[in-house]
Amino acid sequence: MDFKKAKEIFNSLFQGVDGYQISFQARKKLGFYDRSLTYGEINFDSFYEIIKMINSKKEDVFYDLGSGTGKAVLASHLLFDFKKSIGIEILDNLYEISLSIKEKYEREIKPGLVNEKIMGEIDFVLGDILETDFSEADIVFANSTCFPDEIMNNLEQKLLTLKKGARIITLTNRLKNEAFLLLMSKLYQQNWGQATVNFYVKESAAGGS
Numbered sequence: 001m002d003f004k005k006a007k008e009i010f011n012s013l014f015q016g017v018d019g020y021q022i023s024f025q026a027r028k029k030l031g032f033y034d035r036s037l038t039y040g041e042i043n044f045d046s047f048y049e050i051i052k053m054i055n056s057k058k059e060d061v062f063y064d065l066g067s068g069t070g071k072a073v074l075a076s077h078l079l080f081d082f083k084k085s086i087g088i089e090i091l092d093n094l095y096e097i098s099l100s101i102k103e104k105y106e107r108e109i110k111p112g113l114v115n116e117k118i119m120g121e122i123d124f125v126l127g128d129i130l131e132t133d134f135s136e137a138d139i140v141f142a143n144s145t146c147f148p149d150e151i152m153n154n155l156e157q158k159l160l161t162l163k164k165g166a167r168i169i170t171l172t173n174r175l176k177n178e179a180f181l182l183l184m185s186k187l188y189q190q191n192w193g194q195a196t197v198n199f200y201v202k203e204s205a206a207g208g209s
């Protein structure tokens, strides 16, 4: 789908959805502070530029680790029509909203997109990225600016289960394991300000050996 149409649909789906407020309420309910749950969202235009930088194909499976209201998942589906676009989110309020946006899209918008021949699936999983299997991913996106070292270290272990050639995009925080080849780091605008985006390719086969 062309960029302009994808952006119009994206804006209509997320109109009036305040992920920051929903996340704030969910975190208040938890009753303790956890930096890794800090909220922030992609900027649609930058996200398009970021995914264009990697060599993506329509057959690719895209995962967003910590998917919030589902913006990166919907954007990847609308802009690139990946085989599957999947988000994993730990906070139930955010997960519920992402599900309702997916349902609204599939009920009200997708049936009208006959000329676009959209084939890709969208899915959201309620769970912890450190405990959910995403080894089928070809592209992993992690808006990881607020993930502390401990989470990044554990996340790296999970990322080692990806296939050779999988592409990984992290925000701000870098990966350390030599199985991940850093292709480039570049500043991009996000909804909250600029962040360094790191692009990796997984070099060795599953298991990292």
Ligand SMILES: C[S@@+](CC[C@H](N)C(=O)[O-])C[C@H]1O[C@@H](n2cnc3c(N)ncnc32)[C@H](O)[C@@H]1O
Pocket: 023, 036, 037, 038, 039, 040, 041, 042, 064, 065, 066, 067, 068, 069, 070, 071, 072, 088, 089, 090, 091, 094, 127, 128, 129, 130, 143, 144
């Ligand atoms: C910075 S936000 C990014 C939202 C979305 N990916 C985007 O870029 O628009 C990070 C999200 O990760 C979620 N999160 C943090 N730790 C997580 C974990 N261990 N498992 C799943 N989600 C997590 C947070 O609740 C938050 O919604």
